[in-house]
Amino acid sequence: MPEILNLPGSLLLVGCGKMGGALLDGWLARGLPPKDVFIVEPFQAMRETLAAKGVNVCADESGLPKDLRPAVILLATKPQQFSEALPAYARFARPDCCYLSVAAGKTIAAMKQLLGPNAVVIRAMPNTPAAVGRGITVFTPDANATEAQRRISSELLEAVGEVAELEDEGLLDAVTAVSGGGPAYVFLLIECLARAGVEAGLPEALAMQLASVTVSGAGELARLSAEDAATLRRNVTSPRGTTLEALNVLMADDGLQPLMTRAIAAATRRSRELAEND
Numbered sequence: 001m002p003e004i005l006n007l008p009g010s011l012l013l014v015g016c017g018k019m020g021g022a023l024l025d026g027w028l029a030r031g032l033p034p035k036d037v038f039i040v041e042p043f044q045a046m047r048e049t050l051a052a053k054g055v056n057v058c059a060d061e062s063g064l065p066k067d068l069r070p071a072v073i074l075l076a077t078k079p080q081q082f083s084e085a086l087p088a089y090a091r092f093a094r095p096d097c098c099y100l101s102v103a104a105g106k107t108i109a110a111m112k113q114l115l116g117p118n119a120v121v122i123r124a125m126p127n128t129p130a131a132v133g134r135g136i137t138v139f140t141p142d143a144n145a146t147e148a149q150r151r152i153s154s155e156l157l158e159a160v161g162e163v164a165e166l167e168d169e170g171l172l173d174a175v176t177a178v179s180g181g182g183p184a185y186v187f188l189l190i191e192c193l194a195r196a197g198v199e200a201g202l203p204e205a206l207a208m209q210l211a212s213v214t215v216s217g218a219g220e221l222a223r224l225s226a227e228d229a230a231t232l233r234r235n236v237t238s239p240r241g242t243t244l245e246a247l248n249v250l251m252a253d254d255g256l257q258p259l260m261t262r263a264i265a266a267a268t269r270r271s272r273e274l275a276e277n278d
């Protein structure tokens with residue numbers, strides 16, 4: 001992962017909640033100077049937390065320095081807040097500035113309607129493990145993005161995890177369902193595994209520790225191993241052993257796969273809906 005030391009201008013964050021905050025923490029941890037970061041965040045308690053990190057914070061756009069020339073503007077309010085929030089930032093649209101949106105569903109075309117036709121918008125879908133440098137982001141650049149704008153956005157995102165570029169913006173709704181929301185499904189798996197352990201007689205704290213360390217350890221093994229997930233699964237499953245009994249339940253016709261397929265289809269559908277309405 002590169003150190004971000006040479007962003008050619010400041011970074012402006014519009015909205016610094018869960019996702020904006022995760023990216024910010026990842027960037028600060030990797031060497032982005034706090035003095036180069038400007039944040040607009042209406043929530044006062046959050047502004048106080050942010051100010052303690054040494055970044056510049058204000059409650060709305062009017063509090064920004066008049067001569068601010070951001071190289072990147074991260075758009076990280078909720079999709080439902082875009083129509084109200086974005087027009088105030090149209091004045092920054094210049095060839096050496098790009099808007100990096102992380103909002104679910106909001107298309108590049110829709111954002112350009114709010115920011116003006118000259119705005120260069122990169123639509124990205126990150127996830128919250130970015131806070132610990134272990135995120136994954138897929139992005140689609142506007143057709144008018146320059147090579148330099150793609151590179152800056154890509155370098156920023158690579159600093160907090162893996163990055164893939166997609167030409168087909170339409171696929172970002174499925175990306176949103178799989179990896180944008182993916183950490184939530186994994187946290188739910190931890191919760192369910194722990195609850196099942198308690199139901200099998202384990203003390204609650206031990207059950208949570210077993211579930212949480214097992215999920216993160218298995219994730220790390222999947223990441224570092226040369227073997228694919230199916231092989232790693234088979235490596236755990238002894239013939240006529242205990243895991244097989246559990247997998248017979250999880251891999252039944254009405255098991256985890258059809259459930260996951262339905263869940264991802266529902267999230268993908270919702271991302272497409274967010275493009276049109278709230």
Ligand SMILES: NC(=O)C1=CN([C@@H]2O[C@H](COP(=O)(O)OP(=O)(O)OC[C@H]3O[C@@H](n4cnc5c(N)ncnc54)[C@H](OP(=O)(O)O)[C@@H]3O)[C@@H](O)[C@H]2O)C=CC1
Pocket residue numbers: 014015016017018019020021040041042043046076077078079081084085102103104125126127128180181
């Ligand atoms: N959470 C996640 O894991 C992921 C989220 N995303 C996307 O990231 C975006 C943010 O989501 P998330 O962080 O969860 O949401 P949050 O509600 O946590 O963060 C949004 C923040 O923006 C603030 N805000 C509202 N209006 C404005 C405004 N006009 N100007 C500046 N800031 C404003 C909100 O303040 P207030 O609360 O006072 O309204 C809030 O603090 C969404 O578009 C979402 O689709 C993408 C990938 C993953």
Ligand SMILES: O=C(O)[C@@H]1CCC=N1
Pocket residue numbers: 104176180181
């Ligand atoms: O739930 C959401 O809509 C956002 C987008 C992906 C993760 N969180």
